[in-house]
Amino acid sequence: MKEVVVLSGKGGTGKTSLVGCFAALASSKVLADCDVDAADLHLLLRPSVKEKKEFWSGQTALIDEKLCTQCGMCETVCRFNAVKDFVVNALACEGCAFCVHVCPEHCIIMKERMAGHWFVSETRHGPLVHAQLGIAEENSGKLVTVVRNYARILAKRENLPYIIIDGPPGLGCPVISSLSGVNLALLVTEPTLSGIHDLERIIGLCQHFDVPAMVCINKCDINEENSRRIAEQCKAQGIEVAAQIPFDTSVVEALIKGLSVVEYSHNGVARQIGALWETVLNRLEGRA
Amino acid sequence: MRARAGTVSVPVVEPKLRIRRDRPARASGAPSAAQLWLESRMIISVASGKGGTGKTLVATNLALSLKDRFKVQLLDCDVEEPNAHIFLNPQITRSEAVCIPVPVVDEEKCTHCRRCAEACAYKAIAVLKKKVLVFPQLCHGCGACSYLCPDHAISEQGKEIGVVELGQADGVDFVHGRLTIGEAMAPPVIRGVKQHIDPRKVAIIDVSPGTSCPVVEAVRGSDFCLLVTEPTPFGLNDLVLAVEMIRKMSIPCGVVINRAGVGDGKVEEYCSRENIPVLLTIPLDARIAGIYSRGQVLIEGMPEWRRRFLDLFDLIREKHTRVKEKAS
Numbered sequence: 001m002k003e004v005v006v007l008s009g010k011g012g013t014g015k016t017s018l019v020g021c022f023a024a025l026a027s028s029k030v031l032a033d034c035d036v037d038a039a040d041l042h043l044l045l046r047p048s049v050k051e052k053k054e055f056w057s058g059q060t061a062l063i064d065e066k067l068c069t070q071c072g073m074c075e076t077v078c079r080f081n082a083v084k085d086f087v088v089n090a091l092a093c094e095g096c097a098f099c100v101h102v103c104p105e106h107c108i109i110m111k112e113r114m115a116g117h118w119f120v121s122e123t124r125h126g127p128l129v130h131a132q133l134g135i136a137e138e139n140s141g142k143l144v145t146v147v148r149n150y151a152r153i154l155a156k157r158e159n160l161p162y163i164i165i166d167g168p169p170g171l172g173c174p175v176i177s178s179l180s181g182v183n184l185a186l187l188v189t190e191p192t193l194s195g196i197h198d199l200e201r202i203i204g205l206c207q208h209f210d211v212p213a214m215v216c217i218n219k220c221d222i223n224e225e226n227s228r229r230i231a232e233q234c235k236a237q238g239i240e241v242a243a244q245i246p247f248d249t250s251v252v253e254a255l256i257k258g259l260s261v262v263e264y265s266h267n268g269v270a271r272q273i274g275a276l277w278e279t280v281l282n283r284l285e286g287r288a
Numbered sequence: 289m290r291a292r293a294g295t296v297s298v299p300v301v302e303p304k305l306r307i308r309r310d311r312p313a314r315a316s317g318a319p320s321a322a323q324l325w326l327e328s329r330m331i332i333s334v335a336s337g338k339g340g341t342g343k344t345l346v347a348t349n350l351a352l353s354l355k356d357r358f359k360v361q362l363l364d365c366d367v368e369e370p371n372a373h374i375f376l377n378p379q380i381t382r383s384e385a386v387c388i389p390v391p392v393v394d395e396e397k398c399t400h401c402r403r404c405a406e407a408c409a410y411k412a413i414a415v416l417k418k419k420v421l422v423f424p425q426l427c428h429g430c431g432a433c434s435y436l437c438p439d440h441a442i443s444e445q446g447k448e449i450g451v452v453e454l455g456q457a458d459g460v461d462f463v464h465g466r467l468t469i470g471e472a473m474a475p476p477v478i479r480g481v482k483q484h485i486d487p488r489k490v491a492i493i494d495v496s497p498g499t500s501c502p503v504v505e506a507v508r509g510s511d512f513c514l515l516v517t518e519p520t521p522f523g524l525n526d527l528v529l530a531v532e533m534i535r536k537m538s539i540p541c542g543v544v545i546n547r548a549g550v551g552d553g554k555v556e557e558y559c560s561r562e563n564i565p566v567l568l569t570i571p572l573d574a575r576i577a578g579i580y581s582r583g584q585v586l587i588e589g590m591p592e593w594r595r596r597f598l599d600l601f602d603l604i605r606e607k608h609t610r611v612k613e614k615a616s
Contacts, residue, residue, distance in 0.1 A: 009369050011339005011497040016522065037500040038337045038526040059409070079431055091504055091537070096409045096430030135532045138501040141472060169339040169497050170368035173472035193583035194344065194371040201369060201469060208470040222574075223581035252520050252550050 001155045002284045003148075003163040003182040005034070009198030011169035013188045014218040017251050018273065019166040020044035020260035023125040025277040029162035031123070032151040033130035034144045034178040036116065037137075041166045044260050047121030047128050055118055055131065055146060057139040059095040059110040061088045067107035074099035074108060091136055115139055118146055120154070127154055141173035148177070162284070171205055179205065184284055185213045186242070191226035199230065203239065213239055214283060216276060220244040240283075243276040245269055329358075330608055331491045333365075333510040335534075337526025339497035341516045342546035342570065347494040348375045349586045353597035355459040359489040362457070364464035365506035366496040367450060367477040373464055374583045378457035386465065386480040387446030388429035388473070393420040397441035404433035404442060429476070450477035454484060461489065474502040482509070497526075499533040507534070512604050513541040514567070519551035524558060531564065540611050542567040542604065565607070568600045 006015045006022075019041060023031050033041040061082070063074065068086050075083040078099055082092035088099075090113075100108045115138070118131035129151045131143050151163050167178040179185060185206050189199040199215070206213040215234050220227040231241050246269065254264030262270045334347040343366075351362040364372040391404070391413060398420055405415045412426035413433055424447050434442040449471040455462045465481040467474050474496070482505075485491050495506040507513055515530050517523040527543070534541045542565045545555060549572040559566050570576065579589035587594040 008339075010371070012341055012518075013339075037498040037503075038339075038529055040338070040522045040525055043521045043525055077431070077435065079429065091508070094428050094430065096428060096432055097407070098430050098432035098435070101407055101432060101436055133500055135499055135529065136501075136504045136536055140498075140500045170366075170474075170502075171467060171469065172368045172474045172502065174500075175368075176470075176472050190340075190581075192581040193374045194369075194580075197371060197374060198369040204469040222577045226581055249550060255521055256552050258521075 001152065001161055001163065002184075003165060004184045004186060004280060004284060005165040005167045005178050005182045006186045006188060007167040007175060007179065007202055008169060008188045009171060009202035010189070010195050013190045013195060014251075015188050016040045016044065016166055017255065017261065018186075018188060018216070018218075018276075019164060021262045021270075021273045022164050022277050022280075023123070024260050024262050025274060026162060026164060026281075028160045029126060029164050030151045030155045030158070030160050031126065031128040032147050032163055032165045033128065034147055034165050034174065035168040036131040036140050036143045036147065036174060037133045037168070039130055039132060041128070042121075042130060044255065044258065045123040045125060045128055046258050047119070047123045047130070049119045049121045051120040053118050054114055055116040055133075055143050056112055057115040057142050058113050059097065060090045060093045060113050061095070061097065061099050061108050062111045063088055064107040064109070067105050069105055071104060073102050073104065077102050094138075113137075116143055118143065118150070120150065126160070127158070129154065140168075141177040144168075144174045144177035171201055175205065176209070179209055179211055182211055184280065185211050186280060187213055187215045188218050189215060189230060190219045191217060191223040191230060193226070196226060196230055196233075200233075203237065212283075214242045214280070215239055216242055217244045219247040221246040242279045243272055245272050245276075329488060329490055330511040330605070331485065331493065331509060332512050332514060332604060333493040333495050333507045334514045334516060335495040335503060335507055335530060336497055336516040337499055337528075337530035338517065338523055341518050341523060342544070343497075343516050344371045344375065344494055345546070345570075345580060345586060346514060346516050346544055346568075347492050348372050349593065350597050350601060351460050351492045352376075352458065352585055353587055353594045354490055354601055357598075359461075361461040361463065361486055361489045361491045362494065363481050363485065363491060364494045365478045365481050366494055367465035367467045367474050367481065368496055368502070370464045370466055372494050373462070375585050376457035376460065376462055378455040378462035380453045380455040382454040384452045384454075384480065385446075385448045386450040386452055386477045387448050388427065388476050389431060389444035390424040390427045390429065390447045391422055391433050391442045392445045393422065394441045394443070395420070397439045399439050399441075401438060403436055403438060407432045407436050425472070428473070449473060450480070452477070452480045452484070461486065475505040478502060478505045482506070499529045503533065504537070507537065507539065510539050512608050513539050514544055514604070515541055516544045516546055517555055518547045519545055519553065519555045521551075521554070523551070524555050527555060528558065531562065540607055542607065544568045544570065544600075546570045547572040565603070567603045568596060
């Protein structure tokens with residue numbers, strides 16, 4: 001079983017639109033949406049949810065005001081500024097329980113928190129594992145791990161050779177959880193200075209975790225000089241540029257109909273994305 | 289007790305400093321410069337559920353539009369992928385390492401009583417028969433283990449996870465943070481950036497995409513939050529999540545629609561249904577995309593936009609004043 005993750009560093013470069021296309025193009029696979037705090041892939045795949053599961057993660061301190069003598073010890077030790085006027089701010093609490101250990105009245109308890117849900121769904125393109133982190137919750141990295149683990153179980157059980165992962169933007173914990181141990185990372189960038197800057201950092205992250213990477217330059221025609229620069233920089237680092245896809249409004253037109261562009265159109269962009277998936281597949285199979 | 293790394297100085301407008309509206313104005317009738325900045329200082333965060341909608345475009349252009357009228361700070365709290373510096377080209381004058389305190393065990397003093405391992409909520413410390421193992425990448429730096437160790441065998445050592453840089457950019461105070469590649473925890477770096485909020489200035493915070501802990505950390509303490517979106521199903525889906533988050537935090541918000549013309553009218557329908565003001569609309573325009581792609585500032589490439597960003601600020605200030613009046 002082989003896993004490919006689509007990442008970008010910078011948001012809004014087209015990760016989900018591409019994964020939606022790969023979903024339509026790839027034959028036997030499990031899809032995993034690991035952008036758990038702003039998941040969008042379901043808008044393209046319109047899944048029917050088969051199983052909905054609770055994601056319990058972490059704890060929050062809770063002060064029993066009846067027993068509290070307002071000594072202020074909890075507020076003194078908390079390094080996350082989560083206690084104010086003898087009340088815990090659940091959004092700031094990191095769940096370390098330091099306050100529980102120091103409270104002389106033993107009036108603070110730790111409460112489990114339900115930090116979101118994850119789903120196993122069926123789509124017109126096969127099974128999808130996805131999730132929704134509770135609003136303003138933490139531990140998105142752990143939820144990503146839950147999604148990926150279940151995707152693997154499903155792939156094994158159904159004998160599906162590929163897992164295609166839609167990754168979150170950024171570089172932090174959910175990205176690290178999405179990236180670790182995959183066979184290939186497809187990095188989607190755009191020819192803007194922000195895109196170039198963020199691509200450099202996400203390439204650094206792939207190197208840090210020793211994950212092979214290839215690059216797709218999306219909306220390549222909004223600045224052709226920058227596109228050339230990205231291609232040169234990738235070449236210098238030995239990273240293959242697998243596709244350069246121009247800006248095309250048909251991608252959004254398809255999205256509004258709840259379709260990926262390869263299902264909606266047979267235009268140039270759709271054909272290029274088809275070729276890109278072939279390239280990814282060849283790389284995964286070592287036929288590059 | 290170590291200085292709290294988590295301290296975020298949220299400026300509170302002291303009542304005695306607030307200019308009372310019933311006080312007679314100066315002889316000229318016009319408000320003094322001092323009055324103006326006292327009334328306008330506030331923290332505005334620029335967020336969005338979806339990435340790549342134009343947060344940095346809005347944050348940097350708003351900051352530059354305001355700099356002639358107010359003292360302005362721009363704080364880039366997207367520490368995973370900071371981009372504001374690309375547009376502002378700041379002269380960096382100071383750099384601070386962001387460290388989280390991780391435990392160091394003195395094996396001489398340790399009696400292997402396991403108190404530290406029992407206390408650690410993150411399983412970052414494990415006690416074997418004759419050895420203590422520390423896993424710094426799991427540590428959140430809460431300090432419980434060192435405080436609770438009965439043998440005083442644990443001290444703390446800073447582990448660098450990122451950097452905060454400060455400087456000047458064309459009359460705007462600039463601060464940004466950068467998470468070290470391979471580190472997972474952005475919030476301490478965000479707190480490091482926000483420590484530099486100057487309550488005498490208009491502070492504009494550029495936030496990372498999403499709705500989870502780094503976003504909450506960056507937005508917390510704001511007087512107003514601008515949510516930048518695009519009129520597509522992805523933009524709408526993530527805007528709804530962002531609005532839920534902002535409402536949970538009880539921060540007033542307004543929407544900026546970027547790339548208007550692409551997509552459909554569902555974002556506007558949603559905003560009017562939910563009574564969320566659309567404060568600025570930026571069209572899908574190849575010229576704007578070109579200016580942005582080259583790392584140029586919109587209000588320099590297309591100066592007519594300066595007026596629109598000033599209008600945006602006036603709308604925010606109006607809403608902010610109304611909220612304050614309601615509260616008092």
